[in-house]
Amino acid sequence: MVVSAATQEEAPLARTIGRKVLLLFVVGDILGAGIYALTGTVAGQVGGAVWVPFLVAFSLATLTAASYVELVGKYPQAAGAALYAHRAFRRPFVTFLVGFAVMMSGITSASAAARAFGGDYLAEFVSIPTVVAAWAFLLLVTAINLVGISESVRVNVTLTLIEVTGLLVIVAIGIWSLATGEGDPARAMQLEPQSGSALLAVLGGTALAFYALLGFEDSVNLAEECQDPRRDFPRALFTGLAITGVIYLAVAFTSSMVVETETLVESTGPLLEVVKAAGLAFPPWLFALIALLAVANTALINMIMASRLVYGMAREGIVPRVLGRVHRSRQTPWVAIAFTLAVALTLVSTGDLAGLADTTVLLLLLVFAVVNVSVLVLRRDRSDDQRPDHFRAPTWAPVLGLVVSLVLASPLTGREADVYVRAGVLLAIGVVLHLVNRALGGTHEPAEDGARPADDGASRGPADTPAP
Secondary structure: OOHHHHHHHOOOOOOEOOHHHHHHHHHHHHOOOOHHHHHHHHHHHOOOHHHOOOHHHHHHHHHHHHHHHHHHOOOOOOOHHHHHHHHHHHHHHHHHHEEEEEEEHHHHHHHHHHHOOOHHHHHOOOOOOOHHHHHHHHHHHHHHHHHOOOHHHHHHHHHHHHHHHHHHHHHHHHHHHHOOOOOOOOOOHHOOOOOOOOOHHHHHHHHHHHHHHHHHHHHHHHHHOOOOHHHHHHHHHHHHHHHHHHHHHHHHHHHHHHHHOHHHHHOOOOOHHHHHHHHHOOHHHHHHHHHHHHHHHHHHHHHHHHHHHHHHHHHOOOOOOOHHHHOOOOOOOHHHHHHHHHHHHHHHHHHHHHHHHHHHHHHHHHHHHHHHHHHHHHHHHHOOOOOOOOOOOOOOOHHHHHHHHHHHHOOHHOOOOOHHHHHHHHHHHHHHHHHHHHHHOOOOOOOOOOOOOOOOOOOOOOOOOOOO
C-alpha cells in the first residue's frame, strides 16, 4: 500500500495485546452469523451429515492459516493480505485489488448477516419482511458507525461470551439428547446429496461452511498491537481455529441429530429449531436474542472494517479522496460509511443469505490464493529465517492451500452463476474507482522497502481522525 510522509512519521501502535486476549479475539472473530444462519443451508447440500462440510472446511482453513502465521511472523505489521501481496509482487494495482476484495468481502458478509437478522430469529419477536428488516438493521449499524464506536477488548470479550453461550446451549442439548435417546445419531451420518455425487455435494457444502470459519484472517491486522506476535500468533490462531472447529462440529452434529433435515433446510434460524425441538426449559426467545446479538456483532465488525478500509485508501490517495472526508464533530469517515451502506443496501435487496455468504467466501478465497502464493515468493526474503520463534509452514501447506482455494472458488462447487457476477461487479467498482482516481491525479506508489505500510483501515486501532 501507499506510504505517505505523514504516515511514516506516525508513532507506532501500542503493543498491549497478550496471547490470551489474542486467542479470545480469534475465537470471537470466527464465531458469529455463519454457524447460526447457514447450518440449514449446508444441510440442503449434503443431507443429515451436516458436520462433514464443517470438518473439511476447518481442515482446509488451517492450511491458509499456516500461511498467514508464517507471514505475520516475517512481517508483524498491520494491513494483512494487502501488505503480503505488495511485498511479494510489487504491483500497486494487485495490492489495491487485494485490499479492495477484502473490503468488499466485509460488506457482503455484513449483508449476509443482515439477511440472517431479518429471518426466523427476529420472527420470534416480530414479523417483518426480510428485506425491510435487513435495511432497518443496516441503517441502525450505520448510525452506530457514524456516531463513533471504540472496539475495546472488553466489548469483544463480552460479545464472544454471549455467542459461545448460545452455541454451548446447543452442545448441551446434543449431550442431553444422546443421554436420553431422544436424538437420532444415525440421521447425522447420512450423506444425501440433492443432486450429483456425494463428493461434489460435500464440496459445495464446504464452500458454504467456509463462511462460518472466516474471520481468522482478520487477526493478522492486530500484529502491530501484540506484545510478541512471532511467538503468540501461531499458538493463538491454531488454538482458536481448533476451539471453534470443535464447537462447530458439535453444533452441526447436534442440529442434524435433533431436527429433521427438511426442517433445518427450510429455516433461516436453524439453531432455534434445535432449541424448540429439544424440549428443554430454555426459552426459545432468549436463544433467538443471543443469535441476533451474534449476527449483529458480525455485521457491525464487518461494516466498521469496510468503512475504515475505504477511508484509509482514500486518505492515501488510492481511491478518490472524497471518500476520506471526516465528519467535523463526530470525527468519523462519513462518506466512506455512506459508500459502504449504499453497497450493502443494494446487496441485501438483490441477493439472498446463501448467495451473499457465498460471495463473501468467493472473494476471500481469491485473497487466500494470493496469500498462499505470497508466502512461497517471500521465502526469498530470509532475514527472519534464523529466529528461533519464527514459524515456518511446511511447503506442502501453502501449495495445497492454493489448490484448495482455487478449487473451492471454481464452479465445481455448484456455485450459482449470480455469485460470480456479483463478485465481478464488486471488483469492477474497485477498478472504476482506481481509474477515476488516476484521472483525478491521485497517487498509487508502492511502499519503500522497510517502511511501515499505510494503515489502510484494516488495523483494529481507531481510524476516525482527519487526515493530516
